[in-house]
Amino acid sequence: MRVRNDTPTLPAPWLARALPRLRGLEPLSSYGYGGELLHDDGRADMQAYGARVADLAVRVGEALLSYGASAEEAVAGILVTAETYGLSYCEPDVTLGSVSLSAYAPGELTPLHATRHVRRHSTDFRALGNLQALVGRISGHTLTLDEARAEAGRILDAPAPVGGRRWARWRVPVQTGLVAAGGGPVFGGGPLTSLCSFVAGVLGGLLNGWLERNGVPAFYRYAVAAMPAAIMALGVSRFVPAFAVQALVVAGVLGLLPTVTFVSAVQDALAGHYLTALGRLADALLVFAAVVTGVVAVLGVGHLVGLGVPIVPSVRRSDRLGAPGAGAVVFAVAVAARARTPARDWLPAAVLGLAGFVVSVEFEVLGFSSLVGTALVATAVGGAGHFVARRRRESALPLVVPGIAPLLPGGVLYASLGALASGRTTSGIAGMVNVAAVTLALAVGVGLAGEVGQLIRRLRLRSRAV
Known part of the structure; x- marks a missing residue:
């Protein structure tokens, strides 16, 4: 059955048009009638048609959520x-583990119910962009139902990337190694630190992937994946300066932290999807605790046998800007590549990452606190990312997430890990709370930039309507 396409396409993207409905900004009388209603034409397959529509809708929602979109999206x-x-009187619902839809098919009195469970979460911004484009074409009435179902199948069942199955297994470990190698200079290391961080990142990624393929839960996988960086730091601690050991540990750890999940959790909470936000937050905290456990276990054993890593004051980024700036670019691009961000977005992500890093250095020189400075820089990076994404009619996450990666708190994290490993539990926990607070400031800054952009967009549309 073909939907008539004589309804003009509005200039705003589909998400911007749907948000007023989702946030209760439209009268209740319009709910259930936002789309073009079909009427019973006497055919007996109307309920079957509605079931196919509901299946496509929940499949799209499940894929959006699993690839990194917010619950609201x-x-x-x-x-x-x-x-x-x-379909009319549509009531969609999303939690971290499932998506559902209750609606009425045209001419039917019995409601349809469809549910899909989200069994796996992975950050894949390329597939996410393709799905967003598909929903845009659907909202523009340019695809029949069968065409949309076929297109969704092509996106979700896409073949492995170029290089075959072997590269598919090595892609994430190698890119995790590149993330760690870029993070080494950002947190005070040199070429040797970058090399060691790369090796540790690749080993951690390989261990994580192998354990995942054998069904090991995430906590144990990430605890084991965090160990190579700590082991390598113990091995080179007698031959390199103290700040290089710090950079090696931090770079190896930050490549494993669930930054995307944490940002998405904060965005979901700010948008009112508290259940999904709590689920994502629990997921992020579990991975964070696993990474800390793996590193602290290795450093604790090293401390017992006399190989404790040195605890030094945090390296001021303003003391060495050249190499850390280059590392910030590599760090941002590597994070983008690991999240399968399209190559056209790598340059904007690198520019955002470098700009945010330089501005954070200036704030440090001016004496801003880490929380205030991080929140301000994250808001600016988020605003720039949303502006570029708006011009391209795409999601801002592929630009914003790599852009804020160099702002993660490395020195405080290292000091906290060292304190926990040496038995100074109170200091270590206090440091971890500080790390969580800075990361929260990053996520809130990004969310604030997005909300300001949405508000400006709604005000512009309202002024045009007047």
Whole structure:
């Protein structure tokens, strides 16, 4: 059944048009009638047609959520898809583990219910962009239902990247190594630190992937994956300066931290999707605790046998800007590549990462606290990323997440890990709280930039309507 396409396409993207509905900014009388309604034409397959629409809608929502979109965006994708193809009184719902839809098919009195479980979460901004483009084409009434279902199948069942299965297994470990290698100079290391960090990142990625393929839970996988960086730091601690050991540990750890999950959790909480936010936050905290456990276990054993890593004051980024600036670029691009961000977004991500790093250095020189400076820089990076994404009609996450990566708190994290390993539990926990607070400031800054952009967009649309 083909949906008529004589409805003009509005200039705003589909997500911007759906948000007022989702946030209760439209009258209740309009709910259920946002799309073009179909009417019973006497055919007996109307309920079967509605079931196919509901299946497509929840499949799109499940894929959006699993590839890194916010809960609000997944709900909007379900709503737009279902209403475009004629379902009415649509009530989509999303949690971290499932998506569901209740709606009415045209001419039917019995509601449809469809549910899909999200069994795996992975950050894949390329597939996410393709899905967002698909929902945009659906909302523009340019695809029939069968065409949209076929296109969704092509996106979700896409073959492995170039290089075959062997490269598919090595891609994430190698890119994790590049993330660690770029993080080495950012946190005070040199070429040797970058090399050691790369090796530690690759080993950690390989261990994580092998354990995942054998069904080991995430906590144990990440605890084991964090150990190579700590072991290598113990091995070279007698031959390199103290700040290089710090950079090696921090770079190896930050490549494993769930930054995307934490940012998404804060965005979901700010948008009112508290259940999904709590689930994502628990997921992020579990991985964070696993990484800390793996590093502290190795450093604790090293401390017992007399190979404790040196605890030094945090390296001021303003003391050495050249190499850390280059490392920030590599760090941002490597984070983008690991998240399968399209290559056209690597340059903007690198520019955002470098600009945010330089501005954070200037704030440090001016005496800003880490929380205030991080929040301000994250807001600026988020605003720039949303502006570029708005011009391109795409998601801002592929630009913003790599852009804020060099702002993660490395020195405080290292000092906290060393304190926990040496038995100074109170100092270590206090440091971890500080790390969590800075990371929260990053996420809130990014979310604030997005909300300000949405507010400006709504005000512009309202002024045009007047």
